[in-house]
Structure formats: structure tokens, C-alpha cells
Amino acid sequence: KQPIQVIGGGLAGTEAAWQIAQAGVPVILYEMRPKRFSPAHHTEHLAELVCSNSFGAMASDRAAGLLHEELRQLGSIVIQKADEHAVPAGGALAVDRGQFGQDLTQTLSSHPLIEFRRGEVQAIPEGIVVLATGPLTSPDLAEDLRRFTGMEYLSFFDAASPIIVGDSINRDIAFMASRYDKGEAAYLNCPMNKEQYLRFREELCKAEQTELKDFERETAKFFEACLPIEELAQRGEDTMRYGPLKPVGLSDSRTAERPYAVVQLRQEDKAGQLWNMVGFQTNLRWGEQKRIFQLIPGLEKAEFVRLGVMHRNTFINAPQLMHPTLQFKARPTLLAAGQLIGTEGYTAAAASGCLAGINAARLALGKEPLTLPATTMMGALFEFISSASPKHFQPMPPNFGIFPELGVKIKNKQERYGHYRDRSLADLENWKADSVDS
Ligand code: FAD
DSSP: OOOEEEEOOSHHHHHHHHHHHHTTOOEEEEEOTTTSOOSSOOSSSTTOOOSOOEEEEOSTTSHHHHHHHHHHHTTOHHHHHHHHTEEOBTBEEEEOHHHHHHHHHHHHHTOTTEEEEESOOOSOOSSSEEEOOOTTOOHHHHHHHHHHHOGGGEEEEEEEOOEEEGGGSOTTTOEEEOGGGOSSOOEEEEEEOHHHHHHHHHHHHHOOBOOOOHHHHHHHGGGGGGOOHHHHHHHOTTTGGGTTTOOTTOOOTTTOOOOSEEEEEEEOSTTSOEEEETTOOOOBOHHHHHHHHTTSTTOTTOOEEEOOEEEEEEEEOHHHHBOTTSBBSSOTTEEEOGGGGTBOSHHHHHHHHHHHHHHHHHHHTTOOOOOOOTTSHHHHHHHHHHHSOGGGOOOBOOOGGGSOOOSSOOOSHHHHHHHHHHHHHHHHHHHHHHHSOO
16 A cells, blocks of 8 residues: 655644554555754654643633644544643643653554654655645645645745734624725724824724744745735824724714724634734734734724634645645645644644544545534634635634534533533534444
């Protein structure tokens, strides 16, 4: 049997290789370190954690915690080793990164069906392949991937605006309308009077920013067209009002007043549970973003599923290119996982590695690839990245906003999340039982 090739020994590739081998299929895992390092990696271990040592909240009624639980059900090696090397971190699953990486490297290297090869892969190989080279994919391979996907479907920089849970927006203030009433009312608009606008601008101008890494500063130069909101604020009193906050063509039919400035929110998911702040790419610190964006009328109680980021990130336009099985539409023997497909964070990378590995092994065994139930955190994430609007696609972390409705209204948030958790784990159990012999 031809071995499956997994490219990239990060969070996603390590999990994918493990799942393939556990299914009884031989696999070659390629990792370019230590022959070549990305600007953020420093060790030769598999699944190196490039920054924080935390996999997010542990409680299973939180988005990250539910993802941990689902991965445990699916026999994830990444979460098993995270559990084994956990260090105290309040309510989070954090690990001793040295032990975690060393143990994974040793465990995978000694698996009889895994051949571990150190070296950079510069072009997408033939055969069944899982691409998992992450946000800092080496330039030659990124170029080959760009040839494969088409120029416009591979991004090198993530300039993502914050995303807000729909239920947390005050609809007594925010109103639905499109500029000049063109077409169907498609945006939620948060109106500001002059005093509110000036205060908001003042706070933006003095807010604390995150430090960009050197390699990110280099990349950022190429993104003049996509200026952070705080930079626009600093350029002049009215710059934002002539840019993303322009009020023209937008009036609230309830009051017929013309606002001084308007923050527009665009629907992010099909169900309208998530709203993206248009033009709010930002380098502000996360605490500052929450504090300042909650000054916007209508967003006083906004719950953010993702805050704005601007950093180097290689990712494909998954909604255009991929199935929720994590196969490319244009080449079903090619799968991809990790940050490269537009999910965000360590746990989400392991999760997509898990499904890509399961499906790559199924292809090798002549079986149909599987889709996870959209009621699970994993299934909801893969459904989102394969069906979001390709035009505005930006990476998405695990969150409950992408879940299908429960069918009953539960006002208390923690209680609602508990129901999501129960439904997810039950559906995953049934899915596992159904898919074992299919
Ligand atoms: P990676 O873990 O990066 O793995 C990709 C692997 O592929 C690497 O080992 C790389 O060496 C290898 N590779 C690349 N190109 C090739 C090639 N051509 N041939 C062979 N091997 C190759 N997420 C968090 O949850 N928390 C954080 O604190 C956090 N901080 C981050 C900080 C930075 C600077 C960056 C860039 C990202 C950060 N992320 C963080 C996001 C993080 O990258 C992902 O969560 C996670 O590492 C993605 O997993 P992955 O498997 O997709 O990529």
C-alpha cells in the first residue's frame, strides 16, 4: 500500500499522521525543522506551541473545552498528551511545552506505521496527501499551493475584524439598512452622534497596541490598503467618517435622523448569529478592543467570538476550495488541515488534523470520507469554513455562534452552552457508532 504523505509536523499534521496510522494505514510525516525554521518556531519537536502554552478553557460548556472533549472521544493524541503534561492554569488546559513536544515526537517516531522524515517539501506531491504546513508555510510550498488554488485564493496576511454574537447587539439602537436603501437591508448599523464619535476617536488614538513581530512588520508594509482602525483615527478627526464609519445614505427609519457616523456590521454566517465589524481590522490589545468597541452605541454589551488581529498567516479560501470532509474540491485525494484552512488556534488545528487523518485513511482503504455532524464543535467549524461567504472569508476560532439553533429558546447563556455540549457529545457518540463499519 502507498503510504499517505502528511506535510508539516505541527498541531494538525501530528494529529493527522496519528489518526492515519491508528487506522492501520502507513504514513510518511514530513517536517522541515530543524533543517529549516519558520520565523516563529524554535525547536525540533513535533507540535511546537509557538506562543502561549494554553489550549484554552477546560470546561466542556466552553467552546475550547467542548472541542477538547470531542477530541478525547475521537482518540486524539494531541489532547491525550496535553492532558498528560498539563500544568496548573486556572480553568485552562495548559501544558509543559517541552515535555509535551518531546513526548509527541517520541510517540509518533516509534509508531510502526509512521515514517518521520525531516526536510522541507517544496511542491504538493502526488497520491493521498494531507497539507498541514500552518500559518508560516515555507515560501516555495506556498507558491506551489498558490498555483494550485489560483492567485486570489491564498492569503499571506490575516487582517480580521472582530466578530460579535448577534444576540448581544442592542437592536433598539442598531438598525438594519443598506446604504441608500440599495437591495435588501443587509447591514446592522450602529449610529453615533458627534459627541459619541469624538469620544470614540479619542479613545482609539490613545489605546495600547500589540507589538508586531519583526517578520510581521515586514509583511504589514504590503497592506497599506487595509489600515488598522486606530491608524485611521490618528490620521485626522474626520478620516474614519470618510472611510468605514461614513454615515451617507444611512438613516434610521425609526427616527429619520441622519447619524454623524455609523459603524456597520455585516452578517458572517448563514443563520445570522455572527456579525463582523466592517473595516475594523486592528492591532489594538484585546482588552483595549473590548473596552473601546463597547463604547459604540448598540454594542455596550457586545460579546466577541473573535477580536481583531493583523498578523502573518498563510490560509486558503476554504469556502471556495474545500468540502467539509477537508478534501479539496479540485482534487479529492488532497486534504488540508490546521491554520492553513482558516480555523484559528492550537485545538482547532488538532481537530482538523483529526478529521483530515480519518478521511485520508478512509480514502486509502477505499471507503467514503466522512462529514461530522454540524451540531458538534468540530462539525460546525468545518461546515463554517466550507460554506461561509468566500468574498469576506477570514479565519474563525471555535465558538458557539456557529452552532445550529437548539430548537428551544434558552435565555441563560451558560445553560444554553450546556445544552449545546450535551447535544454535541451525544451526536458525536452516535456518529462514531454509525461510522465504525461504514
Ligand atoms: P503549525 O503548528 O505552525 O505547524 C506547521 C508545521 O509545518 C510547522 O512545524 C512547520 O515547520 C512545518 N512546515 C511548514 N512548511 C513546511 C514545508 N514546506 N515542508 C515541511 N514542513 C513544513 N494559536 C494559539 O492557539 N495560541 C497562541 O498563542 C498562538 N500564537 C501564535 C503566534 C504566532 C506568531 C503565530 C504565527 C501563530 C500563533 N497561533 C496561536 C496560531 C497557531 O499557529 C496555530 O494555532 C497552530 O500552531 C496551527 O497549527 P498548524 O498545525 O496549522 O501549524
